[in-house]
Amino acid sequence: GDSVTQMEGPVTLSEEAFLTINCTYTATGYPSLFWYVQYPGEGLQLLLKATKADDKGSNKGFEATYRKETTSFHLEKGSVQVSDSAVYFCGRGGSNYKLTFGKGTLLTVNP
Amino acid sequence: KAGVTQTPRYLIKTRGQQVTLSCSPISGHRSVSWYQQTPGQGLQFLFEYFSETQRNKGNFPGRFSGRQFSNSRSEMNVSTLELGDSALYLCASSSDREGATNEKLFFGSGTQLSVL
Numbered sequence A: 001g002d003s004v005t006q007m008e009g010p011v012t013l014s015e016e017a018f019l020t021i022n023c024t025y026t027a028t029g030y031p032s033l034f035w036y037v038q039y040p041g042e043g044l045q046l047l048l049k050a051t052k053a054d055d056k057g058s059n060k061g062f063e064a065t066y067r068k069e070t071t072s073f074h075l076e077k078g079s080v081q082v083s084d085s086a087v088y089f090c091g092r093g094g095s096n097y098k099l100t101f102g103k104g105t106l107l108t109v110n111p
Numbered sequence B: 001k002a003g004v005t006q007t008p009r010y011l012i013k014t015r016g017q018q019v020t021l022s023c024s025p026i027s028g029h030r031s032v033s034w035y036q037q038t039p040g041q042g043l044q045f046l047f048e049y050f051s052e053t054q055r056n057k058g059n060f061p062g063r064f065s066g067r068q069f070s071n072s073r074s075e076m077n078v079s080t081l082e083l084g085d086s087a088l089y090l091c092a093s094s095s096d097r098e099g100a101t102n103e104k105l106f107f108g109s110g111t112q113l114s115v116l
Helices: none
Strands: A004-006 A011-014 A019-021 A023-025 A033-038 A044-050 A056-059 A062-065 A075-077 A086-092 A105-110 B005-007 B010-013 B019-024 B031-038 B042-050 B053-057 B064-068 B074-078 B087-094 B111-115
Touching: A004 A086, A011 A019, A019 A105, A023 A033, A023 A086, A033 A062, A044 A062, B005 B087, B010 B019, B019 B087, B019 B111, B031 B074, B042 B064, B042 B074, B053 B064, B074 B087
Parallel strands: A011 A105, B010 B111
Antiparallel strands: A004 A023, A019 A075, A033 A044, A033 A086, A044 A056, A056 A062, A062 A075, A086 A105, B005 B019, B019 B074, B031 B042, B031 B087, B042 B053, B064 B074, B087 B111
């Protein structure tokens, strides 16, 4: 069935460091791909999405490119801030009205 | 526009009891989904409703049930609670008939359920 595998954390970085969180998905069909972010005590918020191969989603300095050949959707940011500390979830859509998520990656950015 | 509202925010129950959680979606949204979040399993899909019809159900026992009302508000119920049901239960809504397939989900802050 549908599945998403993302790099397990926790990830701890210093401010202004480069961030990569790896995400791969099962290749059934041509799903939409998403990154959601969860700040402490809150629900998830959509960070970015891509709906077809080679699309690049971007928001708030974060980027991810839909790579069909490697079934990947890695999240990157060139210079992280303390305010980026959160849990990041990679997700894929399907034809059955649900999102399948990875297990989440906790990011902590230190000043 | 008000966001997705979940009540209550926190709930403490004992084993064997039952619980009902409520979710009010964003006005105009007709698709409502429920997810269970735990540290070990991450986010697990429970069910999705659109216009009062359940369109998909996750791999959870029959103790977990839900419904959606004509105003799109949704409830989920867990009967005969077990310790392992302790989790954050998240509700999400979306505007499109396709629901989570391609559209953005808007999540509530969740109900934190603790089973003692």
